[in-house]
Amino acid sequence: QLQVQESGPGLVKSSETLSLTCTVSGDSFTSDSYWWGWIRQPPGRGLEWIGNVYYSGNTDYTPSLRSRVTISVDTSKTQFSLKLRSVTATDTAVYYCARGSYGYSYGYFDHWGQGALVTVSA
Amino acid sequence: DIQMSQSPSSLFATVGDRGTITCRASQSIGRYLNWYQHKPGKAPKLLIYAASNLQSGVPSRFSGSGSGTDFTLTISSLQSEDFATYYCQQSYSTPYTFGQGTKVEIE
Numbered sequence: 001q002l003q004v005q006e007s008g009p010g011l012v013k014s015s016e017t018l019s020l021t022c023t024v025s026g027d028s029f030t031s032d033s034y035w036w037g038w039i040r041q042p043p044g045r046g047l048e049w050i051g052n053v054y055y056s057g058n059t060d061y062t063p064s065l066r067s068r069v070t071i072s073v074d075t076s077k078t079q080f081s082l083k084l085r086s087v088t089a090t091d092t093a094v095y096y097c098a099r100g101s102y103g104y105s106y107g108y109f110d111h112w113g114q115g116a117l118v119t120v121s122a
Numbered sequence: 123d124i125q126m127s128q129s130p131s132s133l134f135a136t137v138g139d140r141g142t143i144t145c146r147a148s149q150s151i152g153r154y155l156n157w158y159q160h161k162p163g164k165a166p167k168l169l170i171y172a173a174s175n176l177q178s179g180v181p182s183r184f185s186g187s188g189s190g191t192d193f194t195l196t197i198s199s200l201q202s203e204d205f206a207t208y209y210c211q212q213s214y215s216t217p218y219t220f221g222q223g224t225k226v227e228i229e
Contacts, residue, residue, distance in 0.1 A: 047158075047166070047209055049218040062217040063123070096166065106172035107213040108156040112165035 002027040006097050006116035014122050018084040022097030029078040035100040036080045040093040087120045124148050124212050128221035134229040141197040143224045145210035150190045154214035157195045161206045
C-alpha cells in the first residue's frame with residue numbers, strides 16, 4: 001500500500017525559506033506512470049495546487065508562486081521536496097504532498113499525505 | 123487559469139438523504155474533472171476521476187456526471203461518514219485548480 005508522508009519544520013520566519021520533504025513508500029517511485037505534486041490549504045480556505053515534478057525531472061508550477069518555488073526529486077531516497085523562498089504570513093498553510101496518476105489518460109491525485117502545518121512567523 | 127466554482131458552499135442534510143454538489147468550469151474541460159472528499163486532519167481522498175469513474179474502494183453511493191463545463195457529484199444516500207468537505211479539481215491544464223469546496227453538514 002502506497003504511503004506518502006510530509007516532513008519538515010512547522011515554523012518558518014518571514015522572508016526565509018520553507019522546506020518540506022515528502023517520503024514515498026510501498027510502491028514504485030520511478031515509474032513513468034506517476035508524477036508527484038504539492039498542494040496547500042491556507043487556514044479557512046480551499047485547496048491550492050503548487051506544482052508537480054515528473055518522472056523526467058521536469059517541473060510545472062502555479063504562476064503565482066513560480067518565482068519563489070522549487071520542487072525536486074531524489075529517487076535514491078524515494079523522496080521529493082518543496083522549497084518556497086521569501087515566505088510571508090500568506091504562505092501559512094497545511095501543505096500536502098500527493099501522487100499523481102492516470103486513468104484513461106486523465107490525471108488525478110490518488111494518494112495524499114496527511115498534511116504538514118507550516119506557520120510563518122514575523 | 124481555469125476557474126472552478128462549486129455550489130452550494132454548504133449542504134445541510136440527514137442520514138439517508140440524497141446529496142448533490144455541482145461544479146462549473148470557466149471554460150470547457152472535457153471530462154478532466156476529479157472529486158475529492160476531505161475531513162479535518164485527514165488526507166484528501168479521491169472519489170471520482172475523469173468526471174464519472176469511481177476510484178477503487180469508493181462506495182457505489184458516490185457517482186459523478188457531466189462534461190464540458192458542468193459537472194455533478196451525487197451521494198445517493200448519505201451515511202454518517204460522508205459528512206465532510208468535497209472539492210472538484212480540473213486536470214485539463216496547469217495550473218490545476220480546485221473549487222472552493224462544499225461542506226456537507228448534519229442538519
